[in-house]
């Protein structure tokens with residue numbers, strides 16, 4: 348007997364992830380505050396609801412792909428911890444801090460609701476083809492319960508430890524790299540362009556050199572080479588994650604000076620209209636600054 352699934356947050360990641368569960372033969376109930384997302388979900392066989400509460404009432408397993416700590420706190424502490432029922436399982440794919448995972452898990456456990464912090468990496472492309480990397484923290488027994496679902500959305504599914512915040516630690520470290528690399532790509536390609544290099548040729552050489560990275564490949568192939576910055580992963584969400592990484596460091600008394608530089612650069616770009624473009628548009632922002 349397959350559990351009934353609820354999915355909260357049908358955005359750029361949540362929509363394709365939830366649809367892979369539909370295709371896997373699950374009954375999936377969903378809600379998003381944005382009507383367009385609800386319609387897209389319903390068109391592809393999802394059972395759409397008028398509120399998150401209705402979804403929570405219908406589901407045995409509640410998945411979430413929400414923007415960040417504010418929404419996760421509102422939905423889980425504010426609502427699910429009140430209205431949920433014993434033995435439900437929450438799988439939280441949102442990128443938040445380990446502290447938020449701990450707080451939410453604690454609130455839900457008072458109701459006998461299980462919780463896994465399960466942030467993902469791989470972007471919209473891998474969400475669509477079901478090949479995400481999933482970084483899970485939480486009780487092993489909850490992980491085993493979630494595993495058939497996780498296998499439908501991910502190709503590399505890791506149970507890191509029993510600590511519900513463990514996935515967030517790995518994810519925020521991952522996105523710290525992403526913050527560095529994206530800005531490095533933006534500046535390095537600007538420099539190469541100024542030197543008259545053909546950027547396609549540069550990519551073919553550096554892709555087999557130490558300058559190679561997944562982020563260089565992603566940002567170049569999917570965005571910069573097309574001069575198109577439809578997200579993807581927005582600059583706004585990357586700024587959120589860099590702040591979360593900085594806070595995580597600060598809580599350990601650790602000062603990482605580059606986090607401040609990165610945050611300042613991305614925030615400046617956001618103020619100039621880049622917040623809701625893909626982060627790869629930092630290349631275009633550096634061009635703007637160069638030409639100003």
Ligand code: NAD
Pocket residue numbers: 355356357358359360361378379380381384399412413414415418421422440441442443467468469470471579580581584
């Ligand atoms: P998104 O903004 O496209 O999706 C979030 C969705 O949540 C939106 O559709 C929004 O309307 C909805 N929402 C907000 N509050 C809600 C509420 N109270 N109830 C129901 N729905 C609500 O963002 P995304 O890019 O899909 O990212 C989702 C999460 O995944 C974020 O935590 C992000 O950091 C993380 N993430 C994103 C990517 C990526 O490449 N886009 C990759 C890995 C992880």
